[in-house]
Amino acid sequence: MEKPESTNNDQQPCLPKYDFVRQIVADDIRTGKWDQRTHTRFPPEPNGYLHIGHAKAICLNFGIAAEFGGKCNLRFDDTNPTKEEQEYVDSIIEDIKWLGWDWEDRLYFASDYFDQMYEYGVELIKKGKAYVCDLTAEETREYRGSLTEAGKGSPYRSRSVEENIELFEKMKDGEFKDGEKTLKAKNDMASANVNMRDPVMYRILHAAHHRTGDQWCIYPMYDWAHGLEDSIEGITHSICTLEFENHRPLYDWFLDALWIHHPQQIEFARLNLTYTVMSKRKLLRLVQDGLVSGWDDPRMPTLSGMRRRGFSPEAIRNFCKTIGVNKFNSTIDYALLEHCLRQDLNKTSPRAMAVINPVKLVIDNYPENESEELEAINNPDDPSAGMRKVPFSKELYIEREDFMEEPPKKFFRLAPGREVRLRYAYFVKCTDVVKDEKGEIKEIHCTYDSATRGGDSPDGRKVKATLHWVCAKNSKSAQVRLYDYLFTKENPDQAEEGEDFTANLNPDSLKILDNCFIEPSLADCGPLDRVQFERLGYFCVDPERTEDGRPIFNRTVTLRDTWAKMQKAQQKK
RNA sequence: UGGGGAAUAGUGUAACGGUAGCACGACUGACUCUGAAUCAGUUAGUCGGGGUUCGAAUCCCUGUUCCCCAACCA
Numbered sequence: 133m134e135k136p137e138s139t140n141n142d143q144q145p146c147l148p149k150y151d152f153v154r155q156i157v158a159d160d161i162r163t164g165k166w167d168q169r170t171h172t173r174f175p176p177e178p179n180g181y182l183h184i185g186h187a188k189a190i191c192l193n194f195g196i197a198a199e200f201g202g203k204c205n206l207r208f209d210d211t212n213p214t215k216e217e218q219e220y221v222d223s224i225i226e227d228i229k230w231l232g233w234d235w236e237d238r239l240y241f242a243s244d245y246f247d248q249m250y251e252y253g254v255e256l257i258k259k260g261k262a263y264v265c266d267l268t269a270e271e272t273r274e275y276r277g278s279l280t281e282a283g284k285g286s287p288y289r290s291r292s293v294e295e296n297i298e299l300f301e302k303m304k305d306g307e308f309k310d311g312e313k314t315l316k317a318k319n320d321m322a323s324a325n326v327n328m329r330d331p332v333m334y335r336i337l338h339a340a341h342h343r344t345g346d347q348w349c350i351y352p353m354y355d356w357a358h359g360l361e362d363s364i365e366g367i368t369h370s371i372c373t374l375e376f377e378n379h380r381p382l383y384d385w386f387l388d389a390l391w392i393h394h395p396q397q398i399e400f401a402r403l404n405l406t407y408t409v410m411s412k413r414k415l416l417r418l419v420q421d422g423l424v425s426g427w428d429d430p431r432m433p434t435l436s437g438m439r440r441r442g443f444s445p446e447a448i449r450n451f452c453k454t455i456g457v458n459k460f461n462s463t464i465d466y467a468l469l470e471h472c473l474r475q476d477l478n479k480t481s482p483r484a485m486a487v488i489n490p491v492k493l494v495i496d497n498y499p500e501n502e503s504e505e506l507e508a509i510n511n512p513d514d515p516s517a518g519m520r521k522v523p524f525s526k527e528l529y530i531e532r533e534d535f536m537e538e539p540p541k542k543f544f545r546l547a548p549g550r551e552v553r554l555r556y557a558y559f560v561k562c563t564d565v566v567k568d569e570k571g572e573i574k575e576i577h578c579t580y581d582s583a584t585r586g587g588d589s590p591d592g593r594k595v596k597a598t599l600h601w602v603c604a605k606n607s608k609s610a611q612v613r614l615y616d617y618l619f620t621k622e623n624p625d626q627a628e629e630g631e632d633f634t635a636n637l638n639p640d641s642l643k644i645l646d647n648c649f650i651e652p653s654l655a656d657c658g659p660l661d662r663v664q665f666e667r668l669g670y671f672c673v674d675p676e677r678t679e680d681g682r683p684i685f686n687r688t689v690t691l692r693d694t695w696a697k698m699q700k701a702q703q704k705k
Numbered sequence: 706u707g708g709g710g711a712a713u714a715g716u717g718u719a720a721c722g723g724u725a726g727c728a729c730g731a732c733u734g735a736c737u738c739u740g741a742a743u744c745a746g747u748u749a750g751u752c753g754g755g756g757u758u759c760g761a762a763u764c765c766c767u768g769u770u771c772c773c774c775a776a777c778c779a
Contacts, residue, residue: 280707324708335777460711667739
C-alpha cells in the first residue's frame with residue numbers, strides 16, 4: 133500500500149494523516165474487507181461542464197485509487213436523456229485528462245448497462261419487490277405523504293407478478309405515453325425516510341438518448357440505477373456528496389434485494405468557495421443568459437474556464453489536497469485557491485516584461501538612434517530556465533501607476549527628481565514631465581547613468597524601486613484582460629427580496645486593456661502559454677487572438693501586492 | 706412538531722482519553738534588481754450547560770445552531 137505522502141511530490145513530506153474517507157479505505161485494507169481491493173469511480177452526469185467542486189470529487193476518487201494501489205473508473209451517469217449531451221461528455225473527458233488523471237480503459241456509461249438494469253428490474257418484480265404503477269406524478273406525490281405524515285400505498289401496489297412483468301415489458305416496448313406508468317419499488321410507505329416510500333425506478337420518456345438513440349423509452353431513475361452501476365463495476369467505495377446520505381438506505385435496499393455486489397457508499401461535503409457559485413444550474417444560467425461568454429469564460433469556476441484563465445492542473449490538485457474532506461458544509465476562502473495557484477505558477481512561469489497601462493519614458497541623455505540588448509533572467513526560481521535578451525533604447529514605456537508627480541510618503545517608485553532602476557537596464561532619474569492640454573501626463577523625461585548598465589551601480593548607490601519597462605520601438609502590441617471576482621459578495625446567493633444571485637454579479641469582473649506592450653520575446657507565444665509579467669501577475673495566452681491578430685493575455689492572478697493593499701487601507705480611512 | 710447529518714482561531718484542517726498543532730488570511734520585521742518570492746515573528750480556537758475520569762475537543766447526558774430530504778432530476 134502506498135502512503136499518500138509518497139505521491140505528494142510537490143509538497144514537503146507530512147505525517148500520514150488520513151481524512152475520514154481514506155481512513156475507511158485504509159481500515160478496509162487492513163481488515164481485508166474487499167480482498168485488498170480498492171476501486172472507486174467518478175460518476176458525472178453529462179449535463180454541464182465540470183467545475184472546481186467536481187475537481188474535489190475527482191481528486192478524491194482518483195487520488196484514493198492511486199494512493200491505495202487501486203483503480204478508479206470514469207463513468208457517465210447518463211440516465212436522463214432530456215438533459216444530457218455529447219458536448220458535455222467530451223468536455224468532461226478533456227477536463228479530467230487535463231487535470232492529470234487516467235482511467236485507462238475503464239470509460240463506462242450507465243447507458244451501457246440499460247439491458248442489465250432492465251433484467252434486474254424484472255428480477256425485483258419476480259421477488260415481489262417492485263410493481264408497475266399507474267399513478268400520475270401528481271398523485272404519486274400525494275400518496276407519498278409529507279415529512280411528518282406517512283404515505284399511503286398505491287392502489288396498483290398489489291398487482292400480480294405476471295401482470296407486472298407484462299406491463300413492464302409493454303412500458304419498455306413503447307406501448308404507453310410519457311408519464312402514464314412507472315415501475316416502483318415496493319418498499320415502505322410509512323418510512324420516516326421519504327426516499328423509501330415506493331420510489332420510482334423507471335419512468336417512461338420517449339426521448340432520444342445521446343448514446344442509445346431511440347432504443348429505449350424507459351429510463352432508470354438515479355436511486356435505482358446508481359447502485360447497480362457501482363455494483364456492476366465492482367466498486368468498493370462509492371464516494372458521493374452529502375445530499376445522498378438520505379438515499380443510502382435505498383441504495384443498500386436495492387443491492388441487498390438483488391443479492392449482488394454491494395459497495396459501501398460514503399458521503400462527503402461539497403466544496404463551496406467564496407465569491408463563487410457552484411451549482412450547475414446557476415452556471416448554466418450564466419451561460420444561457422449571456423452573462424458570461426460561455427462555459428470556458430475565464431471568470432467561470434469551470435475547469436475549462438480556469439484552464440483558459442491560466443490555472444495549472446497542479447495548482448488545482450494541490451488545492452484539492454489542501455482543503456481536505458469532511459462531512460460538514462464549509463466555505464473555502466478564495467484566497468486559498470489563489471495561494472495554491474501562485475505557489476505553482478511562481479515555480480513554473482517564465483518571467484517577461486509587459487506594460488499594460490503605458491506612459492512614455494524618454495531618456496534625454498541616451499543616444500538618439502542607438503539600441504542595445506540587455507540580459508534578463510527567465511525565472512529566478514529556476515536557473516535552468518536560462519536567460520533572454522531584452523531590447524532597450526531612448527524611448528520606453530513604463531506603467532502609468534509607477535509614476536506620481538506628488539508621491540505620498542510610502543510611494544517609492546518614480547517621481548520628479550527621484551532615481552529608480554529599470555529592471556535589468558539602468559538607473560534613471562526623472563527630470564521633467566510633459567502634459568497634454570487636459571493635464572494628463574504624456575511623457576516622463578529622465579536621464580540615465582550609463583555606469584549602471586545591467587542594473588547595478590558601481591558606487592553602491594541604492595534605489596528604492598525597480599520598474600518594469602518595455603522598449604517603445606521594439607515591443608509588440610497586445611490585448612490584456614484583467615479579471616476580478618465574478619460576484620461582489622462572498623456568498624453570491626445572498627440577494628435582496630425578489631432578486632437572485634445574478635444581482636450580485638460584479639460589473640468590473642472583466643477589464644479589457646487594448647493598448648498594452650509586451651517584450652518581443654513573447655512574439656511567438658502559443659495558446660495557453662503561461663508567463664509572469666514582472667510586478668503585475670501571472671498571465672495566460674488566450675486561445676483566440678484579437679481581430680487584428682494580436683495576442684490576448686488573460687490575467688490569471690495578480691502577484692501579491694503590498695502597495696495595493698496599503699492603498700486600499702488608505703482609501704478605507 | 707418526521708427522518709438523516711454536522712459543529713475546533715477570521716477561513717480551512719489535524720489531534721483517534723494524555724502539551725490543542727498546521728495551512729491560508731491579517732499584522733510586524735529581515736532580505737530583495739519583481740512592494741513578488743524567501744525567511745523570522747505576532748495574532749487568534751474546542752457551540753452552551755452538566756457529568757464520567759488523575760486527565761475530555763475526544764466518552765455520557767442535555768440544550769443550541771447549521772445543512773439535507775416530500776422531482777417520473779442527479
